[in-house]
Amino acid sequence: MPAPSAVTSRSAGPFEAALAEMATPLLLLDAGGTVTFANDRAVVLFAGSMPVGRTLAALFAARGAAEPQALDEALRAGRPAREGLALDGGRRVEAALAPLSSGGFALTFDDVTEHVRSAALARLEPLTGLCNRAELHERLGAELAAAERVGAPLAVLLLDLDRFKAVNDTLGHPVGDALLRKVAERLRNAARREDVIARLGGDEFALVQVGRAGADQSRAAEALAARLVDLVGRTYVLDGQMLNVGASVGIALYPADGRGADDLLKHADLALYRAKADGRATYRFFEPAMNAAVQARRSLEIDLRRALALKQFTLAFQPQISLETGAVSGFEALLRWHHPERGPISPATFIPLAEEIGIIVGIGEWALRTACREAASWAQPVSIAVNLSPIQFRGGKLVETVMLVLAQTGLDPARLELEITEGALLDDTDGVLTVLNGLRGLGVRISMDDFGTGYSSLSYLQKFPFDKIKIDQSFVRGMAGSAECGAIVRAIARLGASLGMRITAEGVETADQLDAIRAEGCTEVQGYLTGRPMPADQAAALLI
Incomplete structure (x- = not known):
């Protein structure tokens, strides 16, 4: 049998032939949302299946995508709509629905997979694969909004490596970079899946510890900080070299030490400064007196x-x-x-x-x-x-x-x-x-x-x-x-x-x-x- 091609419920004329050869995937739907036409690109997008005669829900289910709720609502209301959808295989598309004057709808698709991947990579720190500073701010803002809705606490921890400069100066930046990747790996092992980990630059890292309503966040943050100091401070073996660095940690708690991302990061930084001044390889909680000391x-x-x-x-x-x-x-x-x-x-x-x-x-x-x-x-x-x-x-x-x-x-x-x-x-x-x-x-x-x-x-x-x-x-x-x-x-x-x-x-x-x-x-x-x-x-x- 010949391979599936663009099919319509009508005989194919010049207009349908032009639509079939469009570079953009296109479906035509009747007023009830059933597919009446699919061009060649749409057939390829839906993995060679025959879209004609299927409903949108059935069509997307065949590609492992969730039911397109925004599109379904727009079909019933007879209005245009746009919706981003995730297909199987990691593919992402943006679907645009437009009513036709002759009745029914046109549905086109833009493949945004690479754009989404590039956007995600732009929010990752390239050396370690952790969040970068911009992503940290966005994620912290979202976690703070969620914490406020449910009345949950939250902790921000800033971590700075001790003696890292000596590694860079004596062994070179490639060894220093390898050490930073190892540190990032240990941070992932110390944190939970829901926590946010970021590298802010140089040898400075940040963690957002997501709390639960009614939990003692101070005790949880202290336990995490102690674990970080211990894990990061253990010996590393890189290129046959045994390396030792330490970690100093500063902690700020939401809502006691601030309700916004900037305040919490600033106060965690002040606590980090105190930890380093108190001998390094330790952790300190933010105290209001630290603000006065910094101003002085x-x-x-x-x-x-x-x-x-x-x-x-x-x-x-x-x-x-x-x-x-x-x-x-x-x-x-x-x-x-x-x-x-x-x-x-x-x-x-x-x-x-x-x-x-x-x-x-x-x-x-x-x-x-x-x-x-x-x-x-x-x-x-x-x-x-x-x-x-x-x-x-x-x-x-x-x-x-x-x-x-x-x-x-x-x-x-x-x-x-x-x-x-x-x-x-x-x-x-x-x-x-x-x-x-x-x-x-x-x-x-x-x-x-x-x-x-x-x-x-x-x-x-x-x-x-x-x-x-x-x-x-x-x-x-x-x-x-x-x-x-x-x-x-x-x-x-x-x-x-x-x-x-x-x-x-x-x-x-x-x-x-x-x-x-x-x-x-x-x-x-x-x-x-x-x-x-x-x-x-x-x-x-x-x-x-």
Whole structure:
């Protein structure tokens, strides 16, 4: 028998022949909704079946589609209608029904399968296959509307990976991408089918935990957060490498912490920030006080950005005393900020913030130039010590900056002492050592501050010949009641002597501490007993 073709209940004339060859699938229906004509494309669409003589319900049932309710209602009302329908095999069509002036209806179909797939893919994050930010907002909005209708709770959890940057930097982005896919897989395993999981970008993820009316959402969210911290923190094996990252999680609850998507995401982000500040690899719930803390921080950040331009920073100079001669051997320049309304602000408060927002480089350059200018005017050629932030080593301009400042101020490079902490060496030891060698090439001296408090202090002495090491004040203060502190100070002093380094003990506040430091063989002391931080004019007066 010949293959089925377009068939009509009437004889095929030129008009019917033209309809049969149309590129768009077409059915003609009588007033009762029975198919009277199907063109070739319609026959193919319905898998080679014979549409003529069938009702719409029977025709679509044969293709695994639900009954077209909107079309059925429009047929009965005699009006046009459009309806999207899902056929078997994953095919999607949009059907358009139009009444005919001669009676009956025309029904055409647009195949929107690829369009639907493309739209779905556009809402997925391509690396992990999770929802992207746009889809998260839409899904969260829908879940919030549903939660409000039935009086159910809901939780939003934001998750950030700890130590992920180190993986990217040391092993490369392909390994980092593979790790993100593994993390996404663990998130899927931790969540339920009805929960929403998204990757927001970088190493940040979000989960919407759908609650049930009457359920304790706080307890459920805490259980999920604890599970996420545990699962994400377990060891990964990728390309023969064993990797360890952690997860910090922030939680916001609906309706207690907000009724809209933006508020819940913002509050979960504040809770995430607190989790990271509290040591990472943990979770925190949003608390209203976090909002106040963030506003205070933002206000301080604005003031800090203005402080340099408004010349609110000053330097205080603390003497360093030679134990051999009892004379001033140098000063350490200490940064101070006196806010016109807030008053004095502790360096422990504003320096970490300046590092975080990236303006410490400008502040550090100002401090270096100001300290060198003051030192160049002193009556005696004693040293001036200036602290460097780890951030100043990034960008590759530190050596050039120091060289320019020395040229502008006329200070002898041998009098400048740059102090770094172990933190400057942790992220990029080789890069920092290259910079330190460049500074040494200028004739500048380098000292390691807070020696003994880091786990790699000794190893760094092998990699770079520091001119001075400064014993952290915690050991000095502990000497009176702790034999261990005394032993540490003694060991550092002897180590420095054997390596030809000067040893400065910080935080000396009592005569007993001074005597003990002297007995252990340190070369310099610095502390309130021998001289408090002072303005530049007082420091200059000590040298006359």
